[in-house]
Structures are given as structure tokens and as C-alpha cells.
Amino acid sequence: MIGEILSVTFITGLIGAMMRMATPIIFAMLGEIITERAGVLNLGIEGIMLMGAMTGFLVTLSTGSLWTGVFAAALVGMVFALIMAVLVVYLGLSQHVSGLGITLFATGLAMFIYRLYFGSPTVPPIVKPFSRIEIPLLSKIPILGQGLFHHYSLTYIAVLLIPAVAILLYKTKVGLKIRTVGENPFAADTVGVNVNLTRTLCLVAGGALMGIGGAFLTLAHQNMFLLDVIGGRGWVAVAMVIFGNWDPVKGAIGALLFGLVDGLQLRLQGLGLHVSFDIFLMIPYVITIIALIGVSRRASVPAALLQPYRREDKGG
Amino acid sequence: MPGAQPVPDSTKGRYDLPAKTAANDTPVIEMRGITKRFLDNVANDQIDFTLHAGEICALLGENGAGKTTLMNVLFGYYSFDEGSISVRGEQVALASPKDAIANGIGMIHQHFTLVPTQTVLENIVIATRDEKRFFLNLKGARKKLLDIQKQFGLYVDPDTRVWTLSIGQQQKVEILKALYRNSSVLIMDEPTAVLAPQETVELFKTLRVLAEEGRSVIFISHKLHEVMEISDRVVVLRNGKVVNQKRTADTDVKELANMMVGREVLERIERQVVEPGEPVLEVNDLNVLNDKGLEAVKNFTLTVRRGEILGIAGVSGNGQTEMCEVLFGVRGAETGTVSVGGQPLRLGHPLSSVRSGLARIPEDRIHMGLLMDMTVEDNLQLENHWTGRFARNGLRKFDEIAANSQTLITDYSIKTDGKDAPAKSLSGGNLQKIILARELSSEPEVVLASQPTRGLDVGATEYIHQRMVEEKVRGAGVVLVSDDLDEVMGLSDRIIVMYEGEIMGEVAGSGADREQIGLWMTGVKS
Amino acid sequence: MIRIQLVKRTPLTGWYRVLVPLLAVVTTLVLSAIPILIAGGNLWQSYYYLFYGALGTRFNLLETFVKASPLIFTGLAVAFAFRAKFWNIGAEGQLLAGAIVATWIGMAGGSAPAIVLLPSIMIGGFLAGGAWAAVPALLKTKLNVDDVVSTLLLNFVILHIMGALLFGPMQKTGASWPISEEIVEAARYPILLARSRFHLGIPLAFAAVLVIWFINSKTVFGFRSRAVGVNIHAARYGGINTTSVILKTALISGGLAGLAGVGEVAAIQYHLLSDLSPGYGYTGIVIAMLGNLHPVGVGLAAIFFSIINVGSQTMSRMTGVPSYISGVIEGMALIVMLIFLLMNEYKVRVVRK
Amino acid sequence: GSEPEAEEGAFRVAALYQTAIEEPWDGVIHQACLQAEIDLGIEYEFTEQVAAADIEKVLREYAERGFDLIVGDAFLAGEAPSRRVAADYPEIAFAFGSEFGPVDPNYSVFDNWIHEPAYLSGVIAGMVTNSNILGVVAAIPINEVNRLVNAFKAGALSVNPDIRVKIAYIGGWFDPPKAKEAALAQIEAGADLIFAERFGVFEAARENGVLAFGNMSDQNSLAPDTVITGPVWNMYPTIEYLVNTVRAGAFVAQDLKDFSMMGKGGASLAPLHGFEEKAPAEVITLVRDLEAQIMAGTFRVPISEEQPISD
């Protein structure tokens, strides 16, 4: 069995699985990081991803264009994030409950629209999904090549977005404003930064990424939309934000680790161990908790997270 | 806009301003009939306020008089209900700080507006809107910042993270932030409340340079000596109205205090001589680390007797905070012992300090001493809610509790809507009275007061000084830790000076040599 | 540009406080018309069945309470934890922990009488939920692990532990599905009203509201947990053992959620199965916040939510609108209610710049 | 408003599904009812995604409204409430998918007894495979799933004793991404034919040029060049029988197992579509021969409900 685990195909396959399983989580996690860095916790993530998955699928099915579907998924993510912005930024409602409300609403709506549109067919409708792209030369590297450089374009985009978001946050004026809004909105306001607008834009940008993360599942990894397609990946993304200490690169490492463990457990199941499959399914979550213990010492949550900003409120 | 002066062009990156012309009498700022209400509380009532170029104007008033509110209105941070604002003769609509900044107005707030996790430079560059570029230009910003630092003599390392700075240094960052933006009107809301005397001197130098250049400063402070020293003019607010304004040269401290409070205020408490009793607080060889893991208090040994006030002077950030925190029970020590009334404290266990007969008046009242979202009564109960008097079998005795709260509110004349009012609705002075009531009502053996009058108005300060003296007369040992050298020298029977965690020297309170203490505070041994 | 501004107002009093939630309900109904009409449902019929389904008959009314019972427990669990700023997103997992242990005791009950078994499963379920909540509380207080994430992730963990148990030692003999043996008769909550599922767990839930209200407002512990929630530094400074308070808070919070699980086993299913909870733990968060973390508010919010949930499901069946409409309406109801409750303290001003 | 009453004499069927109707097991019942709406003139209402705690309420609502026949899946959370409600309404016929037995006078049970076509699929797999490694991606190890997996494996072994089978469970009814990854893992481990008990596998197979078997319905259209065939369940014979007996007043509680087997048209091997020509002739011949034997009752596919594990 050890031999099987150490074989080249096993390792190559595992790396590939890690990248695929991590892709939707990376998208959503980056979206959540941008949002939380501006001081807003978006628990609507799971519902927004499902709406993105559904919308992307529906639009692709009716237009025949995958990229139009991805675009529509981003758009619908932005719309829901905008609703979230009205609730928590402009009205200052509880971020926990508004987010969960959005998830409840969006989940219901996604299935509602799907059911109205498709009725109840014998087999679910499908689209022709994205195909994988082999990067010349790089994909020929032994062991790693096929694992790292033979993927969907969305996976490559997700990977490129990691440094992009990091640069945005740390190296640009916009990023400095976002971080300041999330740490001390009062400070941001007093230097002329529009706190509410910044938060809204971050929510909207984050919503777009969450929507795309959802669409990856229905347009690339799969070719159909089913009820549970997100399957808690939104919540995992929230966990990864904290795991990564609100840093895009560390968060992405977390997402990849999660993808790796998830891919590994599915492979271990195939090895004929006499262990309940539930134990395997549990592994990624347990590993994440254990990893959290390691990173938690220096946790630095954005100081203004969860706090609405209203100028004339005293003692908030 | 004929006649009006142009807004300084911040894109030029230079700090020259229109020359200060005596002939130009258009006020830089003119606020007319400003009224600002919070629900039915009128914080500003028909206020007129003008400010001229090159002028340093002090704004005075008790806690809650409406000073900060008026300035927030001027800074575009608060909307207002009635009135108008003109900048350089032109009526302006200031809908947000952005508009105020565009009009050359800068404000240093009573509460810091820095991001602790970011560097000094990051905190400062966010203030600029001059360059239309996407990426941060930290290099250019650093150069510009160094220029300003040189020009005004305000040195802070641009690359340290703000949370590692002392409060005085943070204040410098705030000022640099405003200067970096090239504000021509600088509002400073109690900038000296947290500064050491030397730092205040430095600040005043800076302010004078600014005024020379033709910039204007609005200066808010409760320290009347400072106001006399730095301002050209004073405006006094009471209950949201302007009650008086004068050229500084035409008034004195006593008159200012009376104008603010509306009654006679004792400028200095009579020193009462009491024969000191047996030692009641003994600190032995204390060594303490700070949050950064550095030695903050070194080999600190101290004895305080009944019936004396021991003043601890020193520039803030020299270990006073950490030393107090150990005695309060919220910080552990590397080595050392502390005993109160002969009983040793269990260091690092707040409950031990609570039960020891030590009255604790913390420096950071809002974050450490009070539960701002709970009621006045809850705050009065914080330390003794579990005692047999107020609880039995885990149930609280509400009759007892209410009666006690009522008594304390009356005895300590706490101004509040009642025991069930939220603490955050109280003014700073009255919040401090809650802590005093809580700590002193049990007749403690030792009173440890850390910066007890910081940010408080003259009336409240007077009250607290009086109480400290009363405690001493009653027979408690009192320790007063303060940056305010006047306060320490005015009240203490003995004074020690802390520098870098060590005791530099000790002098008797009466007739102490100010010069000598000042030297010790800066680390010069003699 | 138009700017929305919220301006604080003197809080509404008296009738207005009743009127505001009513207006929210009306608004929700008006908004629900959109999906109903799109799906081709008859509007008035839909409204009728919404209320008929939740309140229209004795059985339906009692079913609404059946649904409210677990929601009150999980709502209280979350509210109690949040009040001390222990961010317990894990009521779902604690519910399952309670259900697992309750089932285990109920199965092993043998011939013990109800007077022994009923308290045993309640206490067992309470402790199990509490213990499962104590894990993240310990991680938080001892190892500084963020409680939002750890409670959330532990939900998935216990779901799979339950799965492993139901395919292993707890699986019903002969069954292949993830289901346990039934608990013995004596361990079942008595049905209190004939021809219904109105069970012991329902008055228990309302009793829990009172108990939590009592703890919060009358006891030393209630004071301490509030103090810890408001300002943990000040609480510690004041001599409160904050670690102990958080742990006890977690125990009680998890215990309440555990009781929700006990009720589902002892009154509804009579055995443990993998789909025991349709997310009651997550809904509990919504209910706690809607109830403003106050136990009485939680009770009212849970009933409100049950009415919407039960009513909209019946409505979808009767009018042929896809059943997912209930999620849509619940989400809308929640958001609309939040906005209207805000109007108790703020008014909206639209400013033109 | 008032209850939408059915026109006089119409035969009304209600269905309760614990999952969404995309779930193939419930989907098959739903399709049969839809067909009965057309062919038998019944009226049909259904509720999907009913939570465990709500099953009893939904059933009582249907019963109160006087439906003639109530069907659905009882597994797990539905067993107790459906039997309870049935006992309270003896005048209504209940027929539920269940692993347990019928109850007099009005509670019948059925199940997907499609191990026969699963066996036939296994036979094809055993003969067509090159690597001798087969994959199975399934939901959770319940009898309904185990039967199919074991029959599939038995069929393969019957023609090829060197077969090894890799099995992965995804832990739920729907998680296509996870199912796909499980399939990919099996392909990497050498599997060249995969039995897709759940959705999500075909994509993995298609991308890697591997062949697959569907389940429950003819799923060839999801990936025409990938899906060879697969066991198909058809609930229509069961529904038809139920409607007719209830209408005739002849309904008795019974196990309707036979109506879901090949003999009565309740189970079949999905059409082979393009593979009819592509596959080696001897495969087709053998499968058609076995099919005929099963229909004739001369060959009985063994039933095993043991939980299978990977070889």
C-alpha cells in the first residue's frame, strides 16, 4: 500500500486533485479576504457561490458561451454582495445574521429558479464544460508537470489572483485604504476615505469572486448543476481566511492544504482500508483545526470587523 | 472668488503658504450660529466662532461643553442643524472630512486615528490624495516625510509599526499626518493630555513655527497653564454656548477656570501635613516585561506608608504603566513581591489585587476600568458583585445593590440619568467618579491612581485631587502616577522619578526642585 | 449623488413597537408576491395557505410549536454564547452531540422507568452538547484558536463521527442505512396533547427561556458572562475568571443545543439518523440575532420563524409553487424584519448632495 | 381561499421525497408518476426535499386532503412517520420505498431491485476491461447501493476472475465534484471502467477517455461516447399496478419487489446506443443471452447486501 502511495501517478494525481479541489475555495477565500479586510464578514458566501454556480450554468446553457456564464456568475455575485452592502454597510445591520439571511435567501432562490426553468427532467441538463489546458514545456516536468500545469483556465486564474490580491492589498493606495477601513474606519474617514463606499466596493469585488468560485464547479469541474454542489465549500473558505490570518498567500496555502487532504482521503478510500469512509471524510476538517492551533498565536483579525460605521454614533 | 485666498496647492509638495499679512483681515474660518443637536441634547447652541491666519486660538470648557462637537462640525465630520461655515470668506458645505481637507483644514482628534498594525509611513501616506497613481509610492513619501520631520523637528522612525510607539510618539505621528497634508488650519483636540512636559514643550515649538508661517491652530486643552502659554486668544464654552472670549494676554488661569465652571475653582489643593504611619504597600525587587517582551521595570523597590502621597513622575512609557499593571493584577512579573497591608499579592491574579485592600484607578479607564456598554450600577458592581453583601448562593441581591448604587451616586455626585443609564452616556469626569466610588467606598488601605486626571476638566480634576488628599488624611497610603509634573509636585509628600523602568531618584514633595526632577525624567543622573 | 443616512431617533415606544414587526410581516408578504407570481401561483390562495399551514388548524398550530421547540433551544444556545462574545457557530454540531448521547442512553435504557430515563437523556444530552462546545472554548481560551472557525469546522467533524457511529457500533442490527435502534418507550418524551406531536420538549423550551432569562438577569454568573462579553479586559481586571466564565458559558450554550438534539430524538424520530437536523443549529444563529440575544426575543423570533417555515411549505404544496420558495420567503422575512427593527432606533434620511 | 378540490372521481396521487428530485432514486418514482398522469389520467402532486422532522406533517396534510394513494421514500427518517400516518388513515393506500416489510391493511413497500442489470453491466465490464481494474463511485454503503455494487462485481468476476474493484463513497447523495475526484483517483489507480452510482463521474471518465456505466436511468445523453449502459429502474409498473388495484378496490398491503425486477419490466439494462456495434460481438451475445435467461426465470442473480470494500 505504501508503494501505491509513493507511486508517481499517485503523487501526480494527488497534486492535480489538490489544485482542482482548491480552486473554488481560493476564489471564494480571496473574495472573503478582500471583504473582511475592509471590515465586513460576508457569511452570504455559501449562498452567493450557489447562485453563481446556478447562474453560470443557466447562462452558459442558454448562450452556449462558457465565458458569458462565468461573467454572469460574477455579476450575480456582485448583485447579492450589493444587497449585503445595503444591509450591513448602509443600514449597519448585524453582519452575522445578514450574511446567513443572504445564504438562506440565495440558496432558496437558486433552486427555485432552477426548478422553474428546468422542471423535473429525467436526467439533469448539461453543458459542454471548460476543457483543461496543458501549458507547453512546464507540463512536461516529471511528476509535477501534469499535476500543476494541466488545468482549467479558471484554475490558472485563481492561482494568478493570489499574488494579484496580495499586491492590491499591500502595494497599492487602494489596498492601504481598504486595510485602514477595516482596521480603523474612523481614521480612514478623517483622511477623506469614503468608508462606506470602500466597504461596498470590496463586498462587490468579493461577491464577484465568490460567484466565479461557484461557477467553476458547474462549468469546469462539472458540467451540471445539482442542489448541493457547493457542499460547504463556502464555509471552508471562511475558515481558510482565518487560517491564513487574512493574508491571501497564507489563505491560499490553507486552501491548497485542504484540497490536498480532500484529494488524499478519496484516494485512500480506494486502497481498501477497513475504516469507515466517514473517518476519511472527516480528515480535512480535523487537519484544518489542528493547523489552526499552530497559526492562532499571532492571529490578527481586522480590528473593525463586524462593526458598522456610523459617524455620529457615540461609543460604538 | 475675489479676495479669498487660494487653497494651498498640496500637489506642489512644498510648504510655503500665503504670507502672513496683517492687513488681510478676512478670517480663515468663520462659523456663524452653529447649532448641533443629538436627539434632544443640544451640544452646540448658536455658536459663533472665527479664526484668523497665524492665530493660535484655545477652546476651553468643561467636559461635555461641546468643544469636540464644534470641531467635528468644522471638520465636516458631523452634520449640523443650523448655521453656516465660511472658509477664507467663502461659504462652504462641509459634508465630510474630505471637503474640510480640501479646504485646508486638518484635525488631530481627541482619540487617535492611527492604525496600530500599520507602519508610521503607511499611516501617513494614506492621508494624501495628491498623486493619481495606483501603486503606493512609499519611497517618495518617505523622502517628503523626512523633509517635514527635519523642518519641524518631529522625529519618528517611518518604518516602525504604530503599536510599538509610546503615546507621545503616536501623537507626533498624528501631527505629522496633518502637516504632511499641508493643512493651513490645524485643529488639535487635547493634544497634550497624553504628553510629557518635554514633549509638550516640543509641540509648542512646532505650533509656534506653524503660526509664524501663517497657519492657524485651534487648541483644546484642560491644562490652563498651557493655554496661557501657547494661545493668542481663548474662547470658552459652557453647556454648548460661547460664554466668553478674550485675548490671552488679558486674562489669567483663575479667571479662565471660573469662566468655564461658573464658580470659584481651587487652582491648587492645600497641602495637608499628616504624620506618616506604618508601611502599607511594599514592592520588592520587581522586574517586569512589557508586551514586546522587553524589560520594562527593573529592580523596582518601593515602600509607601499610611498617610502619605507618593508621587511617581516620569515621561510616559518608562515602565509606569507596566508597574501599575502588575499591582493591578493584570500583568505578571518576572521576579519580585508586592504586599498590601502586610498581605502578599498573587501577581498576575486580578482577584488577589481586588481583595487586597488596594484601590485601583487605571490609566486606561475606558478599556480596562469600565464596561462602557453596561450601566452605571453594573460598573459600580464590577469588583464586588460576588461578595456576601451583594449576592447569596449565586443570586444577586438587587435591593442591596440598588441602595448601594444610589448612595454612591449621591456621595460622589456622579452626574447621570440614574443608576441604569449606560456608562457610555457619561462624561469623562463622571466616568472617573464611577471608578473612584467603586474603589474608595470600601476604605482601601492603599490607593494606586494612574493618570487619574488625564483628559478631565478643571472641576473634575479639582474633585479628584481633593479625594486623594482625603484618602491620605484618612490614613491610606496613596500612590499617584502621572505625566503631569504640576500635578505630582502639587500633591505629593514624596516624589520618585522613573526612567527606563528604574527609579532615578527621590525627593521630598514640598520644595522639590523642578529642574532636578526634569533632568531625572530625561535620564540624567546627578 | 444621493446618500442614505441613518439618524438616531428617540426609541419608539408602546404601540409602535408592536406595529413595526407587523409592518415587517406585511412587507414580507408583499415581496413574496414576486416569486409566487413568477411561478404562476395564485396570490391570495398563497397567502391564505401560508397562514393556514402554520395556524389554520389545531394540528397545524401545534406543528408550528413542534418546529419552534428545537429552534428555541438552538436560538438560546447561540444567544447565550454570543452574549459573552463566544462566537458559537457550532450549535448544529452540539445538537448532534446531544442527540447521539441521548440515543445511546435511550437505547441502553432497558426496563428503567421513565422517571429515571427522561432526566437521564436530558442530562446526558445536555452534557454531551456542552462537552462538544467546551472543545472550541478550550481551544479559544488556552490556545487562542478563533472560535468562529473551530465551532464551524467541528460541525462537520461530528457529522462524520455520527456517520461512523451509525455505520458502526450504533447501527440498527440488520439495517444498512445510517440509523440506530429505536430508543425504549420510557425514554420518549410524552405527547402532551392527543392527536398531535405536541411533546414535552415544547414546554421545556419555554422553560429554558425563563431559566436563561433568570440566569442572565438575576445571577452572579449572568453578570459575569455579560461583563466578559462587553469588555473582556475590564472583566478580567475586575477579578472575574474570564476563562472559567467562557467555559461555563460554552457548557450551557452547548447544553441547550444538545437539548434540541434530545428533543428531536426523544419526541420526533425515536432514533438517531444522519439527517436528524435540517440545519436547526444554523437557523439558531439567525433566531438569536433576530431576538436581539434576549431569551424572550429568542422565543418570539423562533415562533415567528416557525410560522414562516411551516406556512410557506404548506403554501408551496397547495399552490404548486416549487418548495424552495420557503427558503426564499424565510430569507426575505429575516432581512425585512431586521430592517424594520432597525427603525425602532433610527430613521432613514435621504440626503441629496 | 379554499382548497383546490379535484374534479369528481379523479384519482389523486401524492408523493413525498426526502431529497430533491434530481436524486435518481426519487427521480425514478417522480418520472413514473408523471407518466401515470398521462397514461392513467391520475392527478399528481409532490413535495421534494422534506426534512426528517417535517415528514409527518407533510404526510398528514396529504392524508387529510384525501388523496387516494400516497407514495414516496421511507428510508431512514420516513419509516416511522409514514407507517404511523398510514395506520391513522386505513382508507388511503400508502406505498413507500423501504428496506422493511409491508403492514396490513394499507402500507405497501417497494425498492429498486436492479441488481440484475447491474450484474449484466458487470459482465460487460469484466469482458471489456483491459486493465482488469474497475472503479465504483457510490453514495453511501446502504443495502440499495451495496446490492448494485456487489452484483456489478459478481457479474464482472463471473467472466473474468482477475478483476479488482476499487470503491469510493462520497458520503452523500449529491457532491459531483467529489464524485469526479474519486473517479479520477480510480482512473489514476488503473481503472478503465467505472460504475457511476452517483452523478459526477462521467466528466472524469470523458476527460480521460475511460468508459463508464450510469445508474437508475438511461444516462447516455450525459456523455454519449463515455456511457456504455447501466442498470435502469422503472417504477411505472409498480405505480400502474398500485393505481389499478386501488381503483378496483383490490389494494392489499404487500412487498412490491417483483414489480421492480426485470421480469415485470421494472428493471432493465439501459440501451447500449453506440456500443451495440462497437463492443465485441461475443459480449453482446453473452449479455443478451443472460438477459433472456433472467427474463425466463432460469437464471437468478445472487443478492448480496454486504458492504463491499476496495480490492
Ligand SMILES: Nc1ncnc2c1ncn2[C@@H]1O[C@H](COP(=O)(O)OP(=O)(O)OP(=O)(O)O)[C@@H](O)[C@H]1O
Ligand atoms: N456622537 C454623539 N452622540 C450623542 N451625543 C454626543 C455625541 N457626541 C457628543 N455628544 C454629546 O454632546 C455633548 C458635547 O460633547 P463634546 O464631546 O463636544 O464635549 P467636549 O467639550 O469635547 O468634552 P471633553 O472635554 O470631555 O472632550 C455631550 O453632552 C456629549 O455627551
Ligand SMILES: Nc1ncnc2c1ncn2[C@@H]1O[C@H](COP(=O)(O)OP(=O)(O)OP(=O)(O)O)[C@@H](O)[C@H]1O
Ligand atoms: N470575583 C470574585 N472576587 C473575589 N472572590 C470571589 C470572586 N468570585 C468568587 N469569589 C470567591 O470564591 C468563592 C466561590 O465563588 P463562586 O463559586 O461563585 O465562583 P465561581 O462560580 O467558581 O466563579 P469563577 O467563574 O471565578 O470560577 C466565593 O464565595 C467568593 O468568596
Ligand SMILES: [Mg+2]
Ligand atoms: Mg472633547
Ligand SMILES: [Mg+2]
Ligand atoms: Mg471559581
